[in-house]
Amino acid sequence: MINIVRRINDFKISLQKRKEAKYSKEKSNRAQNGFTIMELMVTLAILSLLTVSMFSINLSGKGKITERAFNEECEKTLYTLLQYQNEAIMDGNYRQVRFLDNGMQISWTKDKVHHIVFIPANTFSYTGSYTKEIALNLYGHGTVSQGGTVNLVSPIGVTRKIIVQLGNGRIYLDEP
Structure with a gap:
């Protein structure tokens, strides 16, 4: 069992x-x-x-995305100008900045070599004190050739200004 x-x-x-x-x-x-x-x-x-x-x-x-992209490119343009101003101070060679219809052209000569950099503007156009004929020079001691403003105008009508101060060479962007 x-x-x-x-x-x-x-x-x-x-x-x-x-x-x-x-x-x-x-x-x-x-x-x-x-x-x-x-x-x-x-x-x-x-x-x-x-x-x-x-x-x-x-x-x-x-519209908000376009405005945000516009503000970001304005800040990028400002920081680019400040970068080239700092490079001019560091190496002692001035930088010449021209604001063209479709972008910004920076040129300088270092060690007998001429450099040209073009930075396109995707979301705005330039107007103001500096034109194709009148360039902004960023000198090696931190000053600029002339004071003025660069108007950054977006396709939707918003305008921001980059202000360049004569004397101390301060470059800044106005508040939106």
């Missing part, structure tokens, strides 16, 4: 092990097969909703 009970228990245990092995095999096959159609449909629906919402946000905030 005890023997029969043991055999029944052994049989139950082997059945349990077979069920566990079958379940783990099904689970591993599912992992190998990939995603179900339903999972893919839900994922595509979520992605399409996110795409549509991001696209509509960009359309509604277009």
